Amino acid sequence: MKIAITGAGGFVGQLLAEHLLLADHQVLLIDIFEPPIPAKASSKSPNATCIKADLYSDSASVIPSSLDAIFIFHGIMSAGSEADFDLGYRVNLHSTLNLLETLRQKAPGVKVVYASSTAIYGNPLPEWPSEATLPTPSSSYGTQKTMIEYAINDFTRRGYINGFSLRFPTISVRPGKPTQAASSWMSGIFREPLQGLPSTLPCPDDFEAWLCSPRILVENLKHVLTLEKDCLPSHVRQVNLPGITASVKEMLEALEDVGGKGAVELVTREEPTKEIKDMLDSWPIRFDVSKAMKLGFKRDEKFRDAVENFKRSLEE
Template identity: 50%
Template sequence: MHFLITGAAGFIGQLVAQTILNEEQYTVLLTDVIDPPIPEGVKYPQNAKILRADLCSAAESVVEKNLDAVYIFHGIMSSGSEENFELGMRVNVEATRSLLETLRKICPGVRVIYASSQAVYGRPVPDIVDESIRPTPESSYGAEKLICETLVNDYTRRGFIDGFSLRFPTVSIRPGKPTAAASSFLSGMIREPLKGQESVIPLQDRSFTSWVCSPRTLAGNLMHVLTVPSLSLPLHDRPINMPGTGVTIQEMIDALEKVGGKDKLKLIKEITDPAQEKILRSWANNFDNSKAYKMGFQQDPGFEQAVIDYKESLR
């Protein structure tokens, strides 16, 4: 199979590229606005091609006729889309639409995996969220994701592509540095202490629950979607909430202690940031993922396993 990954320099892009490049029969074109690296240590690095391209102006340069599936991962993240409205609309909506148009013309019917987000949900958030709940985004990022989901639905209904929109939970634990995202601490409160560095939790409520998914589970589900029959969903309704698990701050602290040792707890500070707390408390944190399970997507084994995975990755 031959793949295209947009936003291939990003965390999820690299994660999927790594999985693909460990299978001999897979080839992939990695594209991004910077040169995307070929993930280190993969078995078949020669099966990757690298292409630096701006999808806003040059979607045609990245689409090859022999594509079997496309992962659309490029995008401006939530804080960036809120700060720079024009940039978010251009990259998150216009570049995606331009790519879908190009795919429709060059690879009609190709499987498209669009990375959407739980940010499509906004208030009122019900106690338990599933795909029947109406998305009412409260960020430009969420609105842009919802617009692209609507495009994927209509392009699929018309047979232009064979799309799925996967709404990702917060992915934790992510490697790398803290970001401006309100969710950044959900990785940082484990990652930084394991490195011997301080990390701040922006609210003082250990019962506060977040809906998260480990990188490993998400990567597995992103490969599984290649095998899902198109008619598993109605042709005009393609979003699926990817499985996650609800985890409290106390449970995350307990996992850090168990995997990293008690001394790491001293590196965690709980200091309320009212602005961040407001954003965090507006997010849905309890999902019914039975639709995904019926389609064979896997449940996340939970946060402690994610901490173990992350610790092992540091070796």
């Protein structure tokens, strides 16, 4: 297959590109800077094309008519969207709408996998929100994600694309550098201490979060490539990806189990800003994912496994 990834220079884009290249797909890696070919897939570099482009203005020049599928990962993260209203809307909303219009014109019927978020939800919420729960986002980021979800529904209903909006849990443990996401600390409290570096924690022990490991995420992203268009109604393309609920207390216990007490001692508490606290408190912490499970998506069994996998990757 010929598959494009936007935001391909980010962690999820690089991870997915690695797996797709190793499976002998042709992959277009697109980002605002020229993204690298994942090191572990360097032997497959003839199948990779790295493209620097601003999708707000350049999508028509970089999307080929022969495209089979595209993963839309580019965007300004949650806290970044809240801090810069104009930039968040330009990147998360308008550039994605421009991209969808390009796909409609140049690659009709292409499979579109959109990285949405549980930030589309907000209070009031039932105990187990599902895809039938009305989105009431309490952030610009969540609002932008919701609007693109509805556009994907409409473009799919009209037959222009074959869209899937996957609502990601928070991905932990992410390697690399901290991001502008309000949830960045959910990786930072493992990533830095396991490398002997300090980290900050803005939430109390009883704070809970909805999480997914990188390993399970990439398995679910590959799985969506196998799904038929009619597995969902043409006008309802949203899927809540499976996750696991963990409290801060459980996260720190997993850190101690894997990294020892010395790693936990590198984590210090800090007070979040009111904007970040309100955003974190508005996110649901468990979901009805029966729809995803019926479609064959996978879920993590234990959060500790994600921490152990990250430590193993450091050792490798």
